[in-house]
Amino acid sequence: MADDTDTSSVPVILTEVVERIGIITLNRPERRNALNGELMGALHHAVRQMADDPGVKVVILTGAAPDGGHGGFCSGGDVKGGGRGAPGSELGVPRNALEGDLARHDEHASMLLHQMPKPTIAMIGGPAVGAGFSLAAACDLRFASDDAVFAANFMPNGLAGDYGGTFLWTEIVGTARARQLYLLNDKVSAAEALAWGMVHAVLAPEQLREYTLDVARRLLRTPAELMALVKDNLNQAEQEIGRRRFLLANEADNQAEAARRMAARMAAKQAQQAQQ
Numbered sequence: 001m002a003d004d005t006d007t008s009s010v011p012v013i014l015t016e017v018v019e020r021i022g023i024i025t026l027n028r029p030e031r032r033n034a035l036n037g038e039l040m041g042a043l044h045h046a047v048r049q050m051a052d053d054p055g056v057k058v059v060i061l062t063g064a065a066p067d068g069g070h071g072g073f074c075s076g077g078d079v080k081g082g083g084r085g086a087p088g089s090e091l092g093v094p095r096n097a098l099e100g101d102l103a104r105h106d107e108h109a110s111m112l113l114h115q116m117p118k119p120t121i122a123m124i125g126g127p128a129v130g131a132g133f134s135l136a137a138a139c140d141l142r143f144a145s146d147d148a149v150f151a152a153n154f155m156p157n158g159l160a161g162d163y164g165g166t167f168l169w170t171e172i173v174g175t176a177r178a179r180q181l182y183l184l185n186d187k188v189s190a191a192e193a194l195a196w197g198m199v200h201a202v203l204a205p206e207q208l209r210e211y212t213l214d215v216a217r218r219l220l221r222t223p224a225e226l227m228a229l230v231k232d233n234l235n236q237a238e239q240e241i242g243r244r245r246f247l248l249a250n251e252a253d254n255q256a257e258a259a260r261r262m263a264a265r266m267a268a269k270q271a272q273q274a275q276q
Contacts, residue, residue, distance in 0.1 A: 013042040014064070015049065021216045022056035026063040032075035033063035035131050037086030039078075040109075044091040047109045051116040057224050058216040061113065061139060062123035063132075070205035071125015071145055074132025079157060092131065093162050097252035102245040110138040110164040111248060115235055117228030119219050123212040124148045124190075125205060130157075134165025137172055140231070142198065143212050145205040150188040150198060152181050158262035160254040167247040171238055173197055 014025040024046045026033035035043070050059045063072035077092075094105065105111055113120045113135070122128075122139035129151045136142050136150070152169075154161045161182065170178040173196055181188070190202045203211050219227065239247065 011042075012036075012039040013046050015046050017053070017056055018213075019217065020055060020057045020220055021213065022050040022053060022059045024050060024059065024061050026061075026072075026074050028078075029064040029066045029069075029072055031078055032066065032127055033072050033132070034075045034078035035092060036078040037088035039088075040092035041088030043109050044088075044107075047112045047116075048107065051112055051118065057118060057227070058219045059113070059116070059118055059120045060123050060212060060216060061120065061135060062212075063126060065125060069126070071123070071208055073122070073124045073126045073128045073148065074130075074135055075127045076130020076132050076153060077159075077162070093255050094249070094252050095256065097249040097256070098246075102242070102249050105245045105248045106241075108164070108248060110134060110168070111244070113138040114140075114164070114168065115231075117231050118224070119216075119227060119231070121212055121216060123208060124199070125208050127151075129153050130159075131163045131165075134161070134163030134168065137165050137168035138163065140234075141200050141215065143201050143203065143208060143215070144190045144193060144199045145208045146190050146202050147205060148190045148193075148202075150190075150193050151185060153185050154182070154255075154258075156185055158258060158265075160258040161251055162255045164248050164251065166251050167239065167244070169198075 010027065012027055014027050016023050026039060026043065028034060028039060050056050063074050065072045094108065106115065119141065120139040122136040122142040124136055124142060124144040125148065127149050128136045130153050133150055133152055152161070152165065166178070166182065169181060177196060188198070190199065193199045194202045201211065
């Protein structure tokens with residue numbers, strides 16, 4: 001449950017560049033960094049900013065820690081606090097996604113995190129659930145604290161999936177495991193995630209940030225032009241770009257359809273209750 005603290009003047013996203021390492025921090029800790037429309041829009045622009053900044057060679061995505069905590073990540077879409085349908089949400093779940101030129105989806109935050117010529121790292125110090133689960137998959141490398149948890153958790157909320165998670169996790173862990181994650185929606189501990197190949201290392205919460213920064217510093221030793229070539233090879237080894245665009249669009253379209261059907265069910269239920 002969110003607290004009553006007024007956070008209207010606090011930026012929903014923080015960006016900084018340290019030693020040519022760009023750090024994007026989702027900053028709604030009172031909601032476990034759940035994505036509302038404002039944060040979806042801010043994330044879209046922050047990822048684009050880091051991709052375009054010549055002073056950034058490596059990008060880290062993380063979430064602000066709650067009071068008394070060491071870290072955070074993203075607990076998914078904010079279904080209660082201005083997520084679905086709010087201004088900015090169209091940048092997270094594109095409207096009419098299958099229509100027009102699908103190349104526009106290359107600008108989507110998840111697509112850009114995955115495809116930009118710079119290495120991207122998810123620093124997961126808390127729940128990676130729903131859209132947060134997908135955003136973790138979009139990054140090249142994933143490091144988690146030992147108290148982090150992972151879950152798709154779309155179906156329990158009447159939704160189908162977003163931010164590219166369905167095809168990204170299928171590529172990472174294989175179709176059998178991805179179907180288990182999305183259909184059963186079990187919570188996966190950090191230790192299980194490591195064993196399943198979902199993350200690359202698990203650290204004590206107080207060690208996660210420095211470990212992640214150390215990995216980023218290792219990457220800084222490689223010329224940016226060479227890292228870009230290697231990332232291009234890795235991206236080309238996955239889905240063909242046109243196919244990847246379609247997969248993101250199809251997922252977004254199914255997410256929108258799931259939301260419409262859920263709204264219709266709720267309206268029908270309310271009408272029925274009103275007649276009783």
